[in-house]
Amino acid sequence: MPNLAGKKVAVVGAGICGSLTAWAMVLAGCEVHIYEPDKDKKSCSFTAAGMLAPMAELESSDDNIYRLGLKSVALWPQIIQTLALPVYHRDNGTLVVSHRQDEGVFNQFVNVLKNKLGDDFSTSCELLTQQTLEPELKNLGTALYLKKEAQVDSHQTLQALHERLQLKAHWHWESAHNISAYKVNREDFEWVFDCRGLSAQKDIPGLHGVRGEVIMVEAPQVNITRMVRVMHPRYKIYIVPREHNRYMIGATEIQSDDTGPISVRSTLELLSAAFSVHSGFAEARILALDTNVRPATMDHQPVIDHAPGLTRINGLYRHGYLLAPALVEKALKDLGIELNSFLKRGEHANCI
Ligand SMILES: Cc1cc2nc3c(=O)[nH]c(=O)nc-3n(C[C@H](O)[C@H](O)[C@H](O)COP(=O)(O)OP(=O)(O)OC[C@H]3O[C@@H](n4cnc5c(N)ncnc54)[C@H](O)[C@@H]3O)c2cc1C
Incomplete structure (x- = not known):
């Protein structure tokens, strides 16, 4: 070379x-x-x-x-x-949470991480039975804190x-x-x-598109400072805080190279999941709906x-x-x- x-x-x-x-x-x-x-x-x-x-x-x-x-x-x-x-x-890390009725999915996630991380699990993750890191999410059940x-x-x-x-x-x-x-x-x-x-x-055999949709909102009534992942049996969402009470809510994962606008189903699922985590999202303003296609092998x-x-x-x-x-x-x-x-x-x- x-x-x-x-x-x-x-x-x-x-x-x-x-x-x-x-x-x-x-x-x-x-x-x-x-x-x-x-x-x-x-x-x-x-x-x-x-x-x-x-x-x-x-x-x-x-x-x-x-x-x-x-x-x-x-x-x-x-x-x-x-x-x-x-x-x-x-x-400042990620908080993984679930609603109490979805604890099975949450526990499965924890077990997968324990298995894949081995010794790293204890140094980089912490199970919180009563999490206080994000006070506005304290009503949710046990949380897993991914520190790094x-x-x-x-x-x-x-x-x-x-x-x-x-x-x-x-x-x-x-x-x-x-x-x-x-x-x-x-x-x-x-x-x-x-x-x-x-x-x-x-030029790259097998390269294909995986569609993803996200929604950016401004939510003055929500004060979350860390990335939050919500474990759910059907759709897993994340909430990513940005500056000035803005939050990115995402993301779908659809085997398609369609870059067309976000669907009603995805919009409903993402926003309902966010609202179920924090009722302050009800009065949030939708700033942008965005779709794109991830390049995947x-x-x-x-x-x-x-x-x-x-x-x-x-x-x-x-x-x-x-x-x-x-x-x-x-x-x-x-x-x-x-x-x-x-x-x-x-x-x-x-x-x-
Ligand atoms: C909804 C969603 C959420 C995501 N969230 C995350 C996340 O939180 N964290 C994370 O790490 N990743 C995330 N990703 C994945 C990440 O966006 C992609 O992996 C990344 O954008 C791929 O980058 P890239 O530069 O390879 O390709 P691209 O971003 O697609 O860039 C390719 C560039 O090449 C240009 N181009 C195309 N054809 C030509 C040509 N013939 N000549 C010259 N230029 C050309 C394009 O215009 C474009 O600018 C997310 C993706 C989606 C869709």
């Missing part, structure tokens, strides 16, 4: 994966060209709730995602330090990365039709990073695929923010670039 430090590279796609890759390459001193088809189209990365939840996700993921996730949780604060615009980041989980505001993260990249990289607003990674590869770039998400379907594992002159990073599925820092770090390490050494010099961003 060549050492790319200081060379001219292209990044195709400016979702969270492409934007982080591009920023890392800028920090490494490369001349970075970003190809993105549409200024106004919101990528899947804009829809994400921004949870960094390696433990909660273990219910349906595995040790690989867990380890990469822990690494990303540690990398995010360092990445944010290199950005100029503020990024909302909280690391964090979140970033996905909109602010992308905005902050794009603001840096507007200054430090060359943008090419070109139609997706004209810029497959291979076409760009014929130019004089030393290397091309293909981070097109679901649009790379033709058949085994739900992320892909780093190196070919001559080309690296593909894809298949981030439910875990774009949870995995992107660790995946980008891993991909660049293969190419001779130590992301950590650039991030450690937190002042670097200000002087380039």
